[in-house]
């Protein structure tokens with residue numbers, strides 16, 4: 027009997043889980059509320075020529091399996107190693123390979139999603155469990171199912187909302203995730219900053235990066251990504267984007283010198299950016315509903331990979 031599985035969330039955790047389930051013989055449907063893949067491994071395109079990785083900045087691997095996947099994706103041209111010129115208090119700590127998707131961070135998801143049944147632009151609003159299996163309520167009064175298993179590979183706060191009233195929702199309360207205000211700026215002329223990346227925890231901006239210094243980007247596009255410190259982001263979470271943008275830009279100017287007028291400037295608020303207190307195990311649940319994502323294990327993309335893989339292995343190991 028073929029096991030039918032609904033996976034919700036097409037970030038790294040959901041895609042890895044869906045791929046392994048499909049390879050193991052399950053009938054998988056992957057639901058994603060956005061129009062594209064990747065979740066927080068994100069790329070924002072503006073017009074024809076500008077693009078910004080406004081979520082995760084680079085990917086590192088500690089485990090052998092994740093490293094092997096990244097190397098395969100590099101061989102397929104979907105990832106490349108980034109060697110920026112780094113300054114700041116944390117500059118000396120760089121001792122690992124930094125991979126980035128090419129030409130944008132989301133590019134690595136195309137090969138990962140090959141052959142999967144995708145339902146993009148489809149937000150899952152409700153989960154009901156009955157004798158015949160699990161059904162999903164979707165945006166627009168649609169429904170899907172029944173499924174034998176459900177994997178929620180989404181931020182824990184959103185999972186808790188979907189699972190309200192179930193015991194899994196209570197267990198999610200121990201997890202803490204910090205927000206991150208991010209600014210995307212582009213200029214018509216090169217900035218003379220003397221660095222591609224400034225990594226420091228000495229003030230409002232914890233990360234400043236010349237996006238165009240990443241491999242596969244248009245080097246003529248002077249694009250920059252600024253990330254605010256987690257505490258500052260939390261303290262200013264509900265502030266207007268325009269005010270945050272002005273503050274981040276003026277802090278950048280204080281570091282980089284006077285800036286020319288930007289040809290593009292926006293701010294993005296990541297409410298659930300980086301895990302502060304993880305769950306401490308690779309996923310939650312053991313019966314028909316499994317819940318996972320980076321927040322189970324840490325603040326890095328590899329934590330999402332480990333969680334997604336562990337959920338697939340648990341389902342395949344158990345069988346129908």
Ligand SMILES: Cc1cc2nc3c(=O)[nH]c(=O)nc-3n(C[C@H](O)[C@H](O)[C@H](O)COP(=O)(O)OP(=O)(O)OC[C@H]3O[C@@H](n4cnc5c(N)ncnc54)[C@H](O)[C@@H]3O)c2cc1C
Nearest residue numbers: 035037038039059065066082083084150319320326327330
């Ligand atoms: C600003 C920022 C900087 C970061 N920097 C780094 C870094 O440099 N290096 C690093 O390794 N990591 C970094 N990270 C963390 C990294 O991005 C995450 O660990 C990883 O992408 C998490 O993957 P995930 O699959 O667990 O979750 P997500 O990527 O959040 O994927 C969840 C998906 O579920 C979808 N979804 C949610 N609810 C629903 C619903 N109800 N119905 C349908 N779909 C739904 C979302 O749209 C999303 O696509 C950063 C993150 C941020 C935000």
